[in-house]
Amino acid sequence: MAASIAARSPVISISRQITAKPSPSDRGSRSTVSFRQPYIRRRNVRLLASVNSNGGATGGISDGKAPALELPNIDDDSTYDVVSGVPSHLLPKPLSSTQYSKPVSDGSRLRVAYQGVRGAYSESAAEKAYPNCEAVPCDQFDAAFQAVERWLVDRAVLPIENSLGGSIHRNYDLLLRHRLHIVGEVKLAVRHCLLANHGVKVEDLKRVLSHPQALAQCENTLTKLGLVREAVDDTAGAAKDVALRNLKDTGAVASSAAAAIYGMDILAEDIQDDCDNVTRFLILAREPIIPGTDRPFKTSIVFSLEWGPGALFKALAVFALRQINLTKIESRPLRNQPSRSSDTCFDYLFYVDFEASMADQNAQNALGHLKEFATFLRVLGSYPLDTTML
Numbered sequence: 001m002a003a004s005i006a007a008r009s010p011v012i013s014i015s016r017q018i019t020a021k022p023s024p025s026d027r028g029s030r031s032t033v034s035f036r037q038p039y040i041r042r043r044n045v046r047l048l049a050s051v052n053s054n055g056g057a058t059g060g061i062s063d064g065k066a067p068a069l070e071l072p073n074i075d076d077d078s079t080y081d082v083v084s085g086v087p088s089h090l091l092p093k094p095l096s097s098t099q100y101s102k103p104v105s106d107g108s109r110l111r112v113a114y115q116g117v118r119g120a121y122s123e124s125a126a127e128k129a130y131p132n133c134e135a136v137p138c139d140q141f142d143a144a145f146q147a148v149e150r151w152l153v154d155r156a157v158l159p160i161e162n163s164l165g166g167s168i169h170r171n172y173d174l175l176l177r178h179r180l181h182i183v184g185e186v187k188l189a190v191r192h193c194l195l196a197n198h199g200v201k202v203e204d205l206k207r208v209l210s211h212p213q214a215l216a217q218c219e220n221t222l223t224k225l226g227l228v229r230e231a232v233d234d235t236a237g238a239a240k241d242v243a244l245r246n247l248k249d250t251g252a253v254a255s256s257a258a259a260a261i262y263g264m265d266i267l268a269e270d271i272q273d274d275c276d277n278v279t280r281f282l283i284l285a286r287e288p289i290i291p292g293t294d295r296p297f298k299t300s301i302v303f304s305l306e307w308g309p310g311a312l313f314k315a316l317a318v319f320a321l322r323q324i325n326l327t328k329i330e331s332r333p334l335r336n337q338p339s340r341s342s343d344t345c346f347d348y349l350f351y352v353d354f355e356a357s358m359a360d361q362n363a364q365n366a367l368g369h370l371k372e373f374a375t376f377l378r379v380l381g382s383y384p385l386d387t388t389m390l
């Protein structure tokens with residue numbers, strides 16, 4: 001069984017870590033508010049602006065010493081990539097929102113990286129996003145990011161949050177460390193099974209292996225059964241391991257697909273704590289898609305703020321003032337910052353998803369406003385919502 005798996009697509013494992021950090025350059029600060037730009041700004045800028053009646057920003061930005069700088073001209077379309085400094089029109093052509101699900105132009109199948117081994121939920125998510133794709137297993141999330149960056153695959157499909165277990169923090173951190181763009185999302189109903197080798201009964205089990213998210217999603221059932229949990233890299237990997245070692249006292253929490261692939265029995269189905277167990281995955285590509293207005297879009301951004309009372313309140317107000325609905329907010333520690341005098345104060349990155357396309361002037365205005373006082377701002381992607389029924 002394992003040999004046939006290897007023959008399909010070897011697992012990608014990349015040992016060298018890419019440690020790309022946001023560039024300290026301030027070049028992007030006066031360019032057009034565009035979904036392509038990872039904006040980087042100096043610290044210590046002071047907000048002197050407010051929202052005008054059209055939802056546009058007015059006023060200027062000051063560093064407290066120099067005269068106020070003029071506002072970024074949001075009608076100016078001469079944009080530059082802040083990483084390479086290359087004018088935007090010379091960069092690779094972005095995918096259009098209708099193109100992003102089409103096969104590659106030479107007729108070969110789209111190669112889509114996912115984390116885990118065959119039978120992982122992430123593989124199902126990749127196949128839901130791109131039904132005729134070649135799903136390529138990667139041993140770690142980081143390897144999937146790098147596989148796209150190194151042109152080994154065309155896309156990566158990675159979990160970002162689950163309705164029961166919450167956020168997958170590792171992928172939030174990797175989104176910033178790498179330079180990929182979010183070009184879509186896919187929601188997958190996750191129905192966990194308790195798997196064991198042939199002849200093993202529930203009463204025989206002492207331990208259970210699975211991905212930490214899957215173990216968290218089945219907390220109640222596993223507690224009732226009194227099983228010791230052991231975390232491994234992915235659910236299907238857990239099933240494969242239990243099967244290959246022919247363990248008789250250990251089960252796995254994984255999908256029914258994994259049971260079929262690794263020849264295991266399903267002892268219990270739907271063991272997640274809530275029948276509405278949904279994982280949202282992000283689709284990542286080297287180039288962004290051109291945001292549209294033809295269907296509902298979502299935009300994902302990450303920013304940091306000056307420390308102070310009401311800072312986050314002000315940041316979120318740029319959306320509230322324009323009736324833009326937020327669907328997700330996540331904070332992560334901002335690493336490699338010089339420590340502050342007070343031990344009680346940490347710096348954060350805020351990841352926000354909002355329901356608007358970067359093709360909407362309203363969304364451009366909101367980000368233009370946020371950019372005036374955010375110490376760092378990057379648009380991770382503007383992409384169509386997954387509105388499919390689960």
Ligand SMILES: O=C(O)C(=O)C[C@]1(C(=O)O)C=C[C@@H](O)C=C1
Binds near residue numbers: 122168211279
């Ligand atoms: O282990 C898998 O099968 C995965 O695809 C990973 C993962 C996750 O990281 O959240 C994906 C979906 C489920 O929520 C459980 C685990």
